[in-house]
Amino acid sequence: MKEYVLETNGLTKRYGSAEALSRADIRVEKGAIYGLVGNNGAGKTTLMRMVTGQALPTEGELKLFGASGLRDLNRARKRTSAVVETPSFYPYLSGRDNLEYYRIQRGIAGRQAVDEVLEIVDLQDTGRKKFKNYSLGMKQRLGLALAVMNHPDFLILDEPINGLDPLGIVMVRNLLIKLNKERGITILISSHILSELSNLATCYGFIHKGRVVEQISAEELTSKCKDYIEIVVEDAPRASQVLEGKLHCSTYEVLPHSTIRIYHYEGTSSSISKCLVENGVGVESIQEVKANLEDYFVKLIGGEIC
Amino acid sequence: MLNYMKSEWFRTFHRKYLYITTGCLCALVILASVFLKVNEDVMYDMTDYMGTFLLSIVTTGLSMGYYLTMIVADMIFSDEYKHQTLKNTVSYGISRVKIYLGKLISGLMAGVLVMTVTVAVTVVTALLVFGSDAEFSGHLLNTMLPKLLAFIPLWMGGVAMGTMMLFLLKNTAAAFAFLGVAMVLPMIFGYISPLYPIFGEIKNLMVVTKINLVSNASLVSGSLMADCWITGLAAVVMYTVIGALVFSRKEIK
Numbered sequence: 218m219k220e221y222v223l224e225t226n227g228l229t230k231r232y233g234s235a236e237a238l239s240r241a242d243i244r245v246e247k248g249a250i251y252g253l254v255g256n257n258g259a260g261k262t263t264l265m266r267m268v269t270g271q272a273l274p275t276e277g278e279l280k281l282f283g284a285s286g287l288r289d290l291n292r293a294r295k296r297t298s299a300v301v302e303t304p305s306f307y308p309y310l311s312g313r314d315n316l317e318y319y320r321i322q323r324g325i326a327g328r329q330a331v332d333e334v335l336e337i338v339d340l341q342d343t344g345r346k347k348f349k350n351y352s353l354g355m356k357q358r359l360g361l362a363l364a365v366m367n368h369p370d371f372l373i374l375d376e377p378i379n380g381l382d383p384l385g386i387v388m389v390r391n392l393l394i395k396l397n398k399e400r401g402i403t404i405l406i407s408s409h410i411l412s413e414l415s416n417l418a419t420c421y422g423f424i425h426k427g428r429v430v431e432q433i434s435a436e437e438l439t440s441k442c443k444d445y446i447e448i449v450v451e452d453a454p455r456a457s458q459v460l461e462g463k464l465h466c467s468t469y470e471v472l473p474h475s476t477i478r479i480y481h482y483e484g485t486s487s488s489i490s491k492c493l494v495e496n497g498v499g500v501e502s503i504q505e506v507k508a509n510l511e512d513y514f515v516k517l518i519g520g521e522i523c
Numbered sequence: 524m525l526n527y528m529k530s531e532w533f534r535t536f537h538r539k540y541l542y543i544t545t546g547c548l549c550a551l552v553i554l555a556s557v558f559l560k561v562n563e564d565v566m567y568d569m570t571d572y573m574g575t576f577l578l579s580i581v582t583t584g585l586s587m588g589y590y591l592t593m594i595v596a597d598m599i600f601s602d603e604y605k606h607q608t609l610k611n612t613v614s615y616g617i618s619r620v621k622i623y624l625g626k627l628i629s630g631l632m633a634g635v636l637v638m639t640v641t642v643a644v645t646v647v648t649a650l651l652v653f654g655s656d657a658e659f660s661g662h663l664l665n666t667m668l669p670k671l672l673a674f675i676p677l678w679m680g681g682v683a684m685g686t687m688m689l690f691l692l693k694n695t696a697a698a699f700a701f702l703g704v705a706m707v708l709p710m711i712f713g714y715i716s717p718l719y720p721i722f723g724e725i726k727n728l729m730v731v732t733k734i735n736l737v738s739n740a741s742l743v744s745g746s747l748m749a750d751c752w753i754t755g756l757a758a759v760v761m762y763t764v765i766g767a768l769v770f771s772r773k774e775i776k
Contacts, residue, residue, distance in 0.1 A: 271613055271775040273774075322530035322615075
């Protein structure tokens with residue numbers, strides 16, 4: 218039987234007449250890295266804010282580690298850690314003092330806990346520099362340091378690589394994979410950098426206009442996102458006739474600018490090119506394309522599948 | 524909640540706000556004493572001056588302490604909404620009621636600390652600048668100390684009101700709301716009470732009314748002392764219940 222860290226049933230949040238999240242049913246399995254994908258304003262942050270107790274649901278049920286109800290949820294939240302929206306700290310304190318403040322508040326034993334997490338995120342040499350003078354990347358790292366300080370079982374991260382330089386992104390990716398693999402920490406993560414998310418996530422939840430449109434495992438996504446061949450031709454209608462008549466290809470689509478995408482074709486791109494030219498269709502370009510998470514998402518919210 | 528309060532104290536002591544506030548109050552007290560000493564010749568003879576003028580200045584200063592309670596509450600609340608730091612605490616599962624009470628109790632403790640230091644500096648400065656005599660000691664014990672004891676619960680009511688305003692409103696709005704309830708509302712109630720006597724009754728129950736009564740009293744009677752404690756503690760309970768209830772439903776950003 219699957220064990221879920223987070224379950225929501227019909228979770229809804231309304232602001233006046235506007236529905237920020239509508240009847241969301243989410244299941245985050247223990248040990249998963251769950252990538253939350255959606256446009257700006259789709260409802261990702263609203264969902265995370267309800268999970269972390271910052272916002273109260275208008276309707277629906279929320280379970281964390283199987284616990285529901287305000288008191289039990291708060292107890293369960295002590296097993297979680299979250300950075301929702303921008304990492305926020307007291308600007309007049311140094312990074313170290315900020316972490317020390319939360320270490321005391323969370324009852325984490327030993328001052329070395331602060332040094333350990335500062336080292337993990339490579340902020341051990343910032344000295345007395347105040348948080349207000351940190352760069353965005355440093356703020357993100359400090360947010361992550363706080364998130365891992367209490368050794369959570371469930372980590373909730375909203376856009377954790379925003380503002381990070383390439384090395385910072387690699388550091389965060391490696392850290393999250395390490396936390397997931399070595400400590401078995403379940404992670405709920407949202408990011409606009411879908412290519413980065415696809416390097417991490419073991420399953421995905423797609424949110425569009427406040428609705429969870431699909432939940433899918435990384436394996437399922439890979440099998441759904443098959444390769445396709447994209448051709449730009451001089452005469453698209455004529456090319457379609459050749460594809461159907463000569464190559465017996467039926468799974469293709471014609472896009473604007475005389476572009477054709479052919480799916481599930483057993484042959485090679487050069488054989489298609491050769492056939493089109495032999496039948497009098499000029500080929501401007503031809504390439505084999507691997508559909509990625511971004512393509513899948515765009516298709517999904519556009520009502521198409523690849 | 525103890526851990527939460529400990530963390531609040533860690534932050535308060537690692538910030539200049541506490542030291543600047545206490546330092547400014549102490550500097551004002553010292554400056555006032557020095558000013559009076561320098562102008563001693565043009566004032567009354569020393570005994571009268573020591574017995575009446577200085578003490579009336581100190582009493583006025585103490586009654587002003589009610590308005591300073593907003594600063595104490597602000598010191599502990601620490602712009603949580605502006606810095607969006609409350610979300611770190613809420614998302615860790617510390618209950619809203621514990622956060623509220625933790626802030627309130629820390630605020631009351633900060634108030635006690637600031638008051639103790641300021642009053643101690645006042646007394647020591649007065650003794651150093653003007654010297655000690657029996658009459659001054661008598662005034663200190665019979666007038667000042669009872670007034671101070673009567674002011675304490677009223678100040679607590681002020682900290683509770685300030686804390687509630689800060690939890691429910693943004694900083695600037697909270698400061699205006701505090702001043703509105705502490706200064707403007709009693710005036711309005713006073714003006715309309717001839718037409719609507721109920722507002723006169725309400726005004727009589729307000730903390731600021733008790734502050735004025737204690738300030739103007741030559742001696743604090745037992746009934747006035749009891750009245751101050753009942754009013755102050757009732758204000759603490761009322762503001763805390765309202766504040767905690769509303770905060771428990773408030774969206775944290």
